Every structure is written in structure tokens, then in C-alpha cells.
Amino acid sequence: MHAKLYATNIQGDSIMSNPGSGAIITTNPDPPIDLTENYSLRTPTTLGLTWSQAPFIGGAVIDDYRVSIAVLGGTFSVLESGLLTPDYKAVGLTSGVIYQFKVQSRNSYDYSSYSETITLLCAFKPEAPAAPVTSR
Numbered sequence: 397m398h399a400k401l402y403a404t405n406i407q408g409d410s411i412m413s414n415p416g417s418g419a420i421i422t423t424n425p426d427p428p429i430d431l432t433e434n435y436s437l438r439t440p441t442t443l444g445l446t447w448s449q450a451p452f453i454g455g456a457v458i459d460d461y462r463v464s465i466a467v468l469g470g471t472f473s474v475l476e477s478g479l480l481t482p483d484y485k486a487v488g489l490t491s492g493v494i495y496q497f498k499v500q501s502r503n504s505y506d507y508s509s510y511s512e513t514i515t516l517l518c519a520f521k522p523e524a525p526a527a528p529v530t531s532r
Contacts, residue, residue, distance in 0.1 A: 424508050425452065425508045428482065430447055431512055432446055440491040440520045441488060443486045443489060443518055445483060453503060455503075462478075462499065463497060463498075465496070491518055
């Protein structure tokens with residue numbers, strides 16, 4: 397059973413409204429949370445990221461995610477969009493450079509604001525040197 401509603405002010409009550417259609421009001425989702433490095437993907441030129449969907453998704457399912465990147469202190473630009481899972485592998489980076497990443501989620505309404513920023517040095521522990529050889 398749908399309830400009919402009316403408005404009231406100092407002039408009295410309005411006429412009864414028709415029942416609503418059950419529409420859901422959508423808005424921007426909250427930004428992704430828990431942005432962290434997926435260390436198992438790290439190489440000298442690769443960094444892995446993972447994050448969680450925020451509890452409030454704006455009344456609609458999350459369609460995809462967008463990752464933005466900047467060199468430390470630089471301007472952010474979109475690195476990848478249309479990601480269907482809450483993880484990303486950034487490849488082709490420059491070893492020894494400090495990068496910053498942030499993520500947005502998108503539902504049918506629009507994108508969220510940005511997640512917190514994560515700052516990562518693109519580097520990897522060096523390989524062990526070859527065993528020394530002695531000669532006489």
C-alpha cells in the first residue's frame with residue numbers, strides 16, 4: 397500500500413499527492429577508501445594499488461574506477477579509467493621516481509571526489525650479486 401502525502405503550512409493542508417513511483421535518488425558516491433600498495437606487484441618499473449569501495453555508493457552501483465597519477469609535487473592526470481575492479485597495476489614507471497596516486501569511483505550519477513593520496517617510491521631491492529670468483 398502506498399501512502400498518499402500532503403504538505404502543511406500556516407495556510408492549511410494541500411490536497412493529497414499521488415503515490416510515488418519508488419524512484420531512488422542518486423548522487424555522487426563517496427570516494428574509495430583504504431588505498432594501499434599491493435607490494436606483490438612491485439618491480440623496478442611497476443607499482444600495484446588496491447582500495448576498497450566506500451560504504452555509501454550514492455544510491456547506485458559503482459560502475460568503475462579512475463586512477464590518477466603525479467610525480468611527487470606535480471600535477472595529477474588520469475592514468476587509467478574504466479577499471480572494473482578495485483585494483484590497478486601501474487607499469488612503465490621510472491625507477492627512482494616518487495609517484496603519487498589517488499582514485500575515484502563512478503556510479504550512474506557521476507564520479508566521487510578523490511580518495512586519499514598514496515605516495516610511493518618506484519624502486520625495488522637489488523638482486524644479489526653474483527658469487528665472487530677467486531683467481532691465482
